[in-house]
Amino acid sequence: xxxxxxxxxxxxxxxxxxxxxxxxxxxxxxxxxxxxxxxxxxxxxxxxxxxxxxxxxxxxxxxxxxxxxxxxxxxxxxxxxxxxxxxxxxxxxxxxxxxxxxxxxxxxxxxxxxxxxxxxxxxxxxxxxxxxxxxxxxxxxxxxxxxxxxxxxxxxxxxxxxxxxxxxxxxxxxxxxxxxxxxxxxxxxxxxxxxxxxxxxxxxxxxxxxxxxxxxxxxxxxxxxxxxxxxxxxxxxxxxxxxxxxxxxxxxxxxxxxxxxxxxxxxxxxxxxxxxxxxxxxxxxxxxxxxxxxxxxxxxxxxxxxxxxxxxxxxxxxxxxxxxxxxxxxxxxxxxxxxxxxxxxxxxxxxxxxxxxxxxxx
Amino acid sequence: xxxxxxxxxxxxxxxxxxxxxxxxxxxxxxxxxxxxxxxxxxxxxxxxxxxxxxxxxxxxxxxxxxxxxxxxxxxxxxxxxxxxxxxxxxxxxxxxxxxxxxxxxxxxxxxxxxxxxxxxxxxxxxxxxxxxxxxxxxxxxxxxxxxxxxxxxxxxxxxxxxxxxxxxxxxxxxxxxxxxxxxxxxxxxxxxxxxxxxxxxxxxxxxxxxxxxxxxxxxxxxxxxxxxxxxxxxxxxxxxxxxxxxxxxxxxxxxxxxxxxxxxxxxxxxxxxxxxxxxxxxxxxxxxxxxxxxxxxxxxxxxxxxxxxxxxxxxxxxxxxxxxxxxxxxxxxxxxxxxxxxxxxxxxxxxxxxxxxxxxxxxxxxxxxxxxxxxxxxxxxxxxxxxx
Numbered sequence: 001x002x003x004x005x006x007x008x009x010x011x012x013x014x015x016x017x018x019x020x021x022x023x024x025x026x027x028x029x030x031x032x033x034x035x036x037x038x039x040x041x042x043x044x045x046x047x048x049x050x051x052x053x054x055x056x057x058x059x060x061x062x063x064x065x066x067x068x069x070x071x072x073x074x075x076x077x078x079x080x081x082x083x084x085x086x087x088x089x090x091x092x093x094x095x096x097x098x099x100x101x102x103x104x105x106x107x108x109x110x111x112x113x114x115x116x117x118x119x120x121x122x123x124x125x126x127x128x129x130x131x132x133x134x135x136x137x138x139x140x141x142x143x144x145x146x147x148x149x150x151x152x153x154x155x156x157x158x159x160x161x162x163x164x165x166x167x168x169x170x171x172x173x174x175x176x177x178x179x180x181x182x183x184x185x186x187x188x189x190x191x192x193x194x195x196x197x198x199x200x201x202x203x204x205x206x207x208x209x210x211x212x213x214x215x216x217x218x219x220x221x222x223x224x225x226x227x228x229x230x231x232x233x234x235x236x237x238x239x240x241x242x243x244x245x246x247x248x249x250x251x252x253x254x255x256x257x258x259x260x261x262x263x264x265x266x267x268x269x270x271x272x273x274x275x276x277x278x279x280x281x282x283x284x285x286x287x288x289x290x291x292x293x294x295x296x297x298x299x300x301x302x303x304x305x306x307x308x309x310x311x312x313x314x315x316x317x318x319x320x321x322x323x324x325x326x327x328x329x330x331x332x333x334x335x336x337x338x339x340x341x342x343x344x345x346x347x348x349x350x351x352x353x354x355x356x357x358x359x360x361x362x
Numbered sequence: 363x364x365x366x367x368x369x370x371x372x373x374x375x376x377x378x379x380x381x382x383x384x385x386x387x388x389x390x391x392x393x394x395x396x397x398x399x400x401x402x403x404x405x406x407x408x409x410x411x412x413x414x415x416x417x418x419x420x421x422x423x424x425x426x427x428x429x430x431x432x433x434x435x436x437x438x439x440x441x442x443x444x445x446x447x448x449x450x451x452x453x454x455x456x457x458x459x460x461x462x463x464x465x466x467x468x469x470x471x472x473x474x475x476x477x478x479x480x481x482x483x484x485x486x487x488x489x490x491x492x493x494x495x496x497x498x499x500x501x502x503x504x505x506x507x508x509x510x511x512x513x514x515x516x517x518x519x520x521x522x523x524x525x526x527x528x529x530x531x532x533x534x535x536x537x538x539x540x541x542x543x544x545x546x547x548x549x550x551x552x553x554x555x556x557x558x559x560x561x562x563x564x565x566x567x568x569x570x571x572x573x574x575x576x577x578x579x580x581x582x583x584x585x586x587x588x589x590x591x592x593x594x595x596x597x598x599x600x601x602x603x604x605x606x607x608x609x610x611x612x613x614x615x616x617x618x619x620x621x622x623x624x625x626x627x628x629x630x631x632x633x634x635x636x637x638x639x640x641x642x643x644x645x646x647x648x649x650x651x652x653x654x655x656x657x658x659x660x661x662x663x664x665x666x667x668x669x670x671x672x673x674x675x676x677x678x679x680x681x682x683x684x685x686x687x688x689x690x691x692x693x694x695x696x697x698x699x700x701x702x703x704x705x706x707x708x709x710x711x712x713x714x715x716x717x718x719x720x721x722x723x724x725x726x727x728x729x730x731x732x733x734x735x736x737x738x739x740x741x742x743x744x745x746x747x748x749x750x
Contacts, residue, residue, distance in 0.1 A: 014726060015726055016503040018438060049427070053428050066503070093405050100400070
């Protein structure tokens, strides 16, 4: 079976000079190069690298010369015939359509589980173990950053602020979270009618939101939603989830360094928006439950959502920034479903309004 | 018993050489196939996951061997000879260090800072060790490449960057962490700000010059067998490249400024804002692609070994096309197009790379005992890749 021999190139020892070469292997595995009388060794004593695809392989001959061949099929057949040689298992897996299909599905499953369960679980675990001082520091730093970039001191009269603090204290009665802070009032300016829950439990309310509300019940509804974020520690959890997500995407795609940062940015952004929507839904459910427990009309939340939505449209300004830290209210466009729902940090407004309207006893 | 082969003895190499004295341009040839590599790539991923990362060392070697072994110069393929086990050892050590650092910094936060400083100080040495490993394990026609470890000059090379980092660090210690617009800055603060500003401008002006020195350092210490590479020096072409890169970036910024001038009220419609972001990103990507393309061409075309001249002729429009289509394909296929993207990039890089010489047969390997000494010295720990 070896009459034809392995075709390739022969290299002299210690030199780059090359000649065409044919390697013959006899029945006992002895090697003969280019028809030389003298065998230059046996196949089994060679250190032949394992096959990778159809890339060329360089076979160091025992006498110092080298033999290079791309005839991988015949080389593998010879190795199998005479025993020894490197493992061919990886190559067979890489060629097997079944195993490739399994790998694609398996990888997708692993990535899916990591993104939907692994990273959130790790981040939530981390959030539970962040020392209180660090949490406070993160909260203070976030507020400082917001103050520098967007917010200015509140212009609400002192009496009104105190009134709202009292209202807030009433709502706090059933809250178990240790993260209870007084309300913080700020003028929202470009971020408009909005409320944010920070990682240390601070809730920031903008003057615009207070002005927008028709009554205190509607303000209470928004505050309960934010308390939902605080109670479930969404602020810190989302910071950590996004950190974990960035790390994962970087590790997974880091190999393709030069192919533009878009590959890294797009999936990270889409997935962190998904986490954000999940938290918003949770906070809505919390608010609804509390409102029902406190015998408050859930319709107030729905009305407030409509008001904020309308005010946002009136404002008609790009205000996409600012959702990295803290959870925000009032940023929804009215695209109800389809591809746009993946591009929003909040569930669609009609969907949220419906939750509260349906909950109202007829 | 096998039959004695009947072919006539082949022409000795020295006779072949004598026939070709005119220099010939040999184009690199890349024979990797996207379909074939897809199998290797996806199996690498799943096995790395299933073995909790242990297989990643084998994955690395198989990927390198696939790309090297499919790149041909004058019909001889390149070879990557590193052993997966050694790479695994290096990685295990790196992971161990990170875990130790994590545990340590929980006890003392200062430890993390010292560690970062230590890595920064060790960087030139680590870079040399990694390059040495990489070059030693690259072979063509059975002869290894090599990298001369020259620690003294590596540190001299990095001194400007270290000084720059020190100036920034020192100056920023004079600046308050919070800026109070009400209060007039003190004299020290003014000096510190000017020092930082000056250092940044100086580094920007120096960078093309420095980059030329950097590639000179790498090029002149690389060898193929016994034969050292040489890099033909010259900083001004780096200045030209970086200047054009800055122009491309600047044109993007300029178009945004003129766009915003159309809305003096400061209330542009959302579409304008979105297109401003797109213009910035495009300008940035185009500038990066330009610098990368032009610099690759420049650096390779300046390298020679004996009378062998290298030449890289990547074209900017084609590179942009490849980057854009690769990025889109990868995003639309949720990453499954990565192997295809890598293969076509490698193919284009090979197609545009030529090696010009009369003969490629005259290279000699370093003496066997010398090579054994190098192999002994090369530490497995430095199988790390720095993406150099």
